[in-house]
Amino acid sequence: MKRLVVVSNRVADLRSAQAGGLAVGLADSLRQRGGVWMGWDGQTLKYEEEPEPRLRKVGTVTQATIPLTEQDYSEYYLGFSNSVLWPLFHYRLDLVEYKTTFLDGYRRVNAKFANALMSVLKPDDVIWIHDYHLLPLASELRQRGCKQRIGFFLHIPFPPPEILAAVPRHRWLVESLLEFDVIGFQTNTDLGNLQHYVEDHLGCRLEPDGKIAIGEREVIAGCFPIGIDVDSFVEMAEKPSDEVQIETQRREILGRQQIIGVDRLDYTKGLPDRLRAFARLLELYPEMRKSVALMQIATPTREEVEAYVEIRKELEALSGAINGRFADFNWTPVRYIHGTVPRDALAALFRASQVGFVTPLRDGMNLVAKEYVAAQSMENPGVLVLSKFAGAAEEMHEALIVNPYDVDDMARNLCRALTMPLEERQERQRALMQRIREHDAAYWLNSFMAALENGETNRVA
Numbered sequence: 116m117k118r119l120v121v122v123s124n125r126v127a128d129l130r131s132a133q134a135g136g137l138a139v140g141l142a143d144s145l146r147q148r149g150g151v152w153m154g155w156d157g158q159t160l161k162y163e164e165e166p167e168p169r170l171r172k173v174g175t176v177t178q179a180t181i182p183l184t185e186q187d188y189s190e191y192y193l194g195f196s197n198s199v200l201w202p203l204f205h206y207r208l209d210l211v212e213y214k215t216t217f218l219d220g221y222r223r224v225n226a227k228f229a230n231a232l233m234s235v236l237k238p239d240d241v242i243w244i245h246d247y248h249l250l251p252l253a254s255e256l257r258q259r260g261c262k263q264r265i266g267f268f269l270h271i272p273f274p275p276p277e278i279l280a281a282v283p284r285h286r287w288l289v290e291s292l293l294e295f296d297v298i299g300f301q302t303n304t305d306l307g308n309l310q311h312y313v314e315d316h317l318g319c320r321l322e323p324d325g326k327i328a329i330g331e332r333e334v335i336a337g338c339f340p341i342g343i344d345v346d347s348f349v350e351m352a353e354k355p356s357d358e359v360q361i362e363t364q365r366r367e368i369l370g371r372q373q374i375i376g377v378d379r380l381d382y383t384k385g386l387p388d389r390l391r392a393f394a395r396l397l398e399l400y401p402e403m404r405k406s407v408a409l410m411q412i413a414t415p416t417r418e419e420v421e422a423y424v425e426i427r428k429e430l431e432a433l434s435g436a437i438n439g440r441f442a443d444f445n446w447t448p449v450r451y452i453h454g455t456v457p458r459d460a461l462a463a464l465f466r467a468s469q470v471g472f473v474t475p476l477r478d479g480m481n482l483v484a485k486e487y488v489a490a491q492s493m494e495n496p497g498v499l500v501l502s503k504f505a506g507a508a509e510e511m512h513e514a515l516i517v518n519p520y521d522v523d524d525m526a527r528n529l530c531r532a533l534t535m536p537l538e539e540r541q542e543r544q545r546a547l548m549q550r551i552r553e554h555d556a557a558y559w560l561n562s563f564m565a566a567l568e569n570g571e572t573n574r575v576a
């Protein structure tokens with residue numbers, strides 16, 4: 116079996132129990148085959164140092180990391196990656212902040228990654244590159260003579276051509292992308308967007324099997340929806356800590372239901388309208404007051420980008436206003452937690468919540484939706500209320516699908532979820548669980564690797 120070389124902006128800490136399903140799945144595959152995981156080490160240096168990657172062996176896996184300079188961090192990471200590509204690929208043209216230096220930094224760091232990677236590659240390796248930070252990396256590697264097969268997986272959405280055309284140098288970006296042998300997307304919508312772009316802007320031909328023909332070359336572009344490690348999540352959900360158990364029993368005695376939201380604190384996750392929808396539920400259905408509460412857990416991220424500071428302020432103000440308006444001496448409608456919760460506690464909290472409320476304005480997949488379903492018990496499952504703009508909605512039809520821009524629609528569906536008869540909840544849960552089991556983390560990994568190693572184009576419908 117060929118050695119696998121994974122490249123992503125950051126290298127996951129493979130020894131951490133908190134690593135999510137993706138890191139664990141990739142790490143397992145790396146361990147079995149032997150391989151390398153390369154990325155930025157999270158350090159920023161004042162001065163330039165042409166990076167020799169720092170190698171650290173963890174069992175059969177070599178972690179190869181490089182530092183960035185402060186300028187790289189600001190132009191490549193905060194700049195082009197997170198102030199241009201992230202908002203734009205999530206259809207938020209209004210939040211794009213572009214400077215020419217951002218693009219320079221983005222190209223410079225991709226070249227740095229390529230130099231570092233060339234020094235660790237062996238002729239027989241297969242290379243798998245992840246996410247929007249590294250779109251031009253295959254092109255940089257090819258320029259340095261890399262002949263190995265290179266795959267790419269985009270974790271976030273791929274926008275329609277009219278939106279993509281707002282990125283400076285968008286043509287260069289897509290041409291660079293086509294230097295990969297396999298390009299994987301989360302959904303058929305994303306795949307369709309790339310296909311439209313290459314047909315309309317680059318004059319490429321689509322083969323009947325979905326391959327993109329560019330001159331003599333053929334590129335596989337496919338849909339590989341990412342999944343979770345269902346069993347490990349089920350196991351965690353079934354073992355609640357004493358603290359979670361006491362809290363759950365208290366709510367049961369009081370006859371109170373809980374709606375749960377868990378996200379990185381990001382403007383793509385639809386958090387303000389989610390809180391407004393909860394307030395609207397209390398307005399439209401006054402009988403729900405004191406019998407339901409919303410727990411929203413939001414982990415801070417990218418706090419150096421202005422848009423993230425704004426969203427944090429907005430949420431704090433909104434949760435305060437809702438509590439000020441509706442709270443009683445013995446009932447707090449919104450519990451807003453600005454922080455991270457350990458994965459095992461999260462699983463138990465999902466199981467103890469009657470509704471999983473997942474309402475991104477746009478999301479590549481959204482693993483929280485799948486984790487919520489995995490955590491439910493078949494005897495008394497909760498209901499997933501899911502945005503139609505999450506990639507997960509392409510597969511999870513049995514959730515209550517909502518429009519995250521329509522506060523009234525979300526409020527009505529919350530009420531429907533909270534009052535749904537047991538039989539209907541079980542029917543939906545059975546179908547959802549079957550689907551997330553079929554399309555789990557291992558399936559995602561194996562189907563991508565089959566495309567990368569054997570050129571298989573079996574796409575998920």
Ligand code: ADQ
Nearest residue numbers: 135270377378379412413414455456478479480481482483
């Ligand atoms: P993210 O935008 O980070 O990922 P998501 O898919 O929801 O979004 O994954 C987040 C992970 O972090 C989940 O495992 C979740 O449990 C955990 N998490 C989130 N908030 C947390 C909190 N407050 N406390 C503890 N854990 C928390 C990107 C794309 C997604 C895509 C994934 C994987 O934006 O669309 O699904 O990559 O491809």
